Amino acid sequence: MSTALELERLAKTFPNGTVALAELSAEIEAGDFVSLLGPSGCGKSTVLRLIAGLERPTQGQVRWPGPVKLGFVFQEPTLMAWATATENVALPLELAGVARNEAGDRARRALEPMGLANFANALPRELSGGMRMRVSIARALVAEPAVLLMDEPFAALDEFTRSQLNDDLLRLWGERRFTTLFVTHSVFEAVYLSRRILILGARPARLVADITNPTPYPRDSLYRTSTEFNALVRRILAILQDVMT
Numbered sequence: 001m002s003t004a005l006e007l008e009r010l011a012k013t014f015p016n017g018t019v020a021l022a023e024l025s026a027e028i029e030a031g032d033f034v035s036l037l038g039p040s041g042c043g044k045s046t047v048l049r050l051i052a053g054l055e056r057p058t059q060g061q062v063r064w065p066g067p068v069k070l071g072f073v074f075q076e077p078t079l080m081a082w083a084t085a086t087e088n089v090a091l092p093l094e095l096a097g098v099a100r101n102e103a104g105d106r107a108r109r110a111l112e113p114m115g116l117a118n119f120a121n122a123l124p125r126e127l128s129g130g131m132r133m134r135v136s137i138a139r140a141l142v143a144e145p146a147v148l149l150m151d152e153p154f155a156a157l158d159e160f161t162r163s164q165l166n167d168d169l170l171r172l173w174g175e176r177r178f179t180t181l182f183v184t185h186s187v188f189e190a191v192y193l194s195r196r197i198l199i200l201g202a203r204p205a206r207l208v209a210d211i212t213n214p215t216p217y218p219r220d221s222l223y224r225t226s227t228e229f230n231a232l233v234r235r236i237l238a239i240l241q242d243v244m245t
């Protein structure tokens, strides 16, 4: 396995003195599905923002093996309200200089595996919350990034929609194997999705456990109620309880 990126003693203190990240070192394998799990406010988003280059670290660095295309999915779908699903997905391509027609074609193709082929011309307000998030994922994947960063993308969705999106994401990941870094504070979601779970302790964030989930993919709804699933959830809940007390 090759390395997708390496976090080297990464730390972040904001100008107001808040230490968001004490120190984090981790090597992320190419094609892996890694969740960052931890209590609210422990610096998970900060780690993603440092990786995306949206913040500068106070110490340490993110090391990349070479130039890498990134995709980012935020908690809110952040779609342009006046633009159709296709136009929203085409935007990053157009910004990168792809001709309008080609960008539109590629956007429509990116909407298909998200089950949105019939909603290509819909405006965001005509779509449900789950569909808007699907558009947001299609937009992040349309340029075929090697690394996908996801910051609590499903936190605002109802449980049924969330499970469906978990499965959609796993299917796409299984087909394309983009390296995925997924921030969540749901233990269930982290266990269901991930091959590796990095547990961050409360402020300032530091790595308290690095856990491998050995259950092979594809995983389906039977896995959600399996003994292995529950055992791993229980183990992680115990670690989190220790961290928070």
Ligand SMILES: Nc1ncnc2c1ncn2[C@@H]1O[C@H](COP(=O)(O)OP(=O)(O)OP(=O)(O)O)[C@@H](O)[C@H]1O
Pocket: 014, 015, 016, 018, 019, 020, 038, 039, 040, 041, 042, 043, 044, 045, 046, 047, 185, 203
């Ligand atoms: N620009 C900023 N200036 C000052 N403090 C900040 C800034 N951004 C984040 N913080 C603080 O840094 C800490 C970590 O924030 P971060 O958003 O990374 O946590 P998180 O684990 O993602 O939280 P949540 O799960 O609630 O989204 C928090 O205490 C937050 O208030």
